[in-house]
Amino acid sequence: MMMSEALVAYSWQMSQWQDMQRLIDSGRLPHALLLAGPESIGKLRFAKALAAYLLCESPSQFAACGQCRSCHFQLDGSNPDYREISPDEGKRQIGIDQVRSLQRFSAQRAHRDGGRKLVVIYPAEAMNIFTANALLKTLEEPTSNTVLILISHSSSQLLATIRSRCVQFRFGIPDAGLVESWLKDYVGDQNLVKTLLAESGGRPLAAKKIFEEDGLALLQSFDSALSALFTGQKTPLNLADELLDKDILQVLDWWCTRLMDLSRHQLAAQSMVAKSWLEFTSVPPRFVMDTLQRGLELRSSFGRGVALNKRLVLEALFIEWMALCRRSAAR
Ligand SMILES: [Zn+2]
Secondary structure, eight states, rough: OOOOOOGGGGGHHHHHHHHHHHHHTEEEEOOOEEEEEEETSSHHHHHHHHHHHHHOOOOOOSSSSOOOOHHHHHHOOTTTTEEEEOOTTTOOOOOHHHHHHHHHHHHHOOEEEEEEEEESSSSSGGHHHHHHHHHHHHHHHOOEEEEEEEEEGOOOGGHHHHHHHSEEEEESSOOOOOOOOOHHHHHHHHHHHHHHHHHHTTEEEEHHHHHOOEEEEEHHHHHHHHHHHTSSSSSSSHHHHHHSSOHHHHHHHHHHHHHHHHHHHHHHOOOOSSSGGGTTTOOHHHHHHHHHHHHHHHHHHHTTTTOOOHHHHHHHHHHHHHHHHHHHHHH
C-alpha cells in the first residue's frame, strides 16, 4: 500500500522532523509544542504527520505506518484520541466551548491502551484572553499522555504565559529548490512556478492556492487598479469601493507583499515582482516601511476578527499612499 501523503511531513520540513524525532527517541517529548512560522508553509501538515506518528500502533523509524487501525482512523478523521481545534466556520476566533471540550478530552483515558492523545490548535492566536486562560489550565495540569500542538503564524501575538509553556519549533520560508520541485508537480511550467513563488513570498501552499484559484489574474487586476489611482483615472474612494467585494485578507496580503517587494527593491536592489510598482520607487523607504507596518497591523486585526469598516480602512490606506507619492514626486 502507498504511504498516504497526509501522514508525512513535507520534504522541506525534514530538519524540524529530525529534531522532533530526537526528542521522541530520547523520551523528552514535551507535552506542549508550538510550531511557529509564516502562514501557508505547511505547519498544519507537519502537526498532523507528527500526531499520526505519535498515535500509530507500529510506526516505522521515520513516519506513521499508514496501515494500522489508528492510522486508518487518522486518515478518515475519526481517531477518538485526536482533536483539532480551529475557529468554527465563518468565525475568526476559537470559542470558549471548544477549549472546555478540550479540557474534558485531556482528562479522559486514551482509547488505545497506554496510548497518547493528541490535540492540534490552529492558529493559536485565534484564542482571546479567556480561551487562552482556559487553555493554560490544561497546560498547567499536564495529563501525562496528552500532547498539545499549537500552531502559530504570528507567535508574538500569543500570551507570554502560553509561549513559555511550550517548546517552540521554528519554521521559516522553506528551501526554494525543494519547494520548486514540489510545486512543479502541480503546475508543470517552470517559469510559472517561479512567478507563483515570487508572488507568494516563497510560501509553497500560498503559491499553490494562487495557482488553483487563478490568483495571478486577480493580483494583476489589483496592480492595474492602483496604477489607475496613480494616474488619476480613479479616486481612492472608487478603488476602495471596487475592492469591497474581495476578501479583505487577500487585498491586504497583496498590499503588504507589494510593499515588502518595493522596500527590498529600494534597500537591497532586488528586482520587483510587479513592474507597475516601479512607479512608486520615489517614495522614501522609511515611508514604505511605515505603510507596510500599518498594512501588517491591519492584516492581523482583520485576521483576528476585529470589527473594522473595510471601506474606510481601504480608503484611508489609498489616500495616505497617494499623498506620499505626490509629496515624493514634488521634491
Ligand atoms: Zn500506523
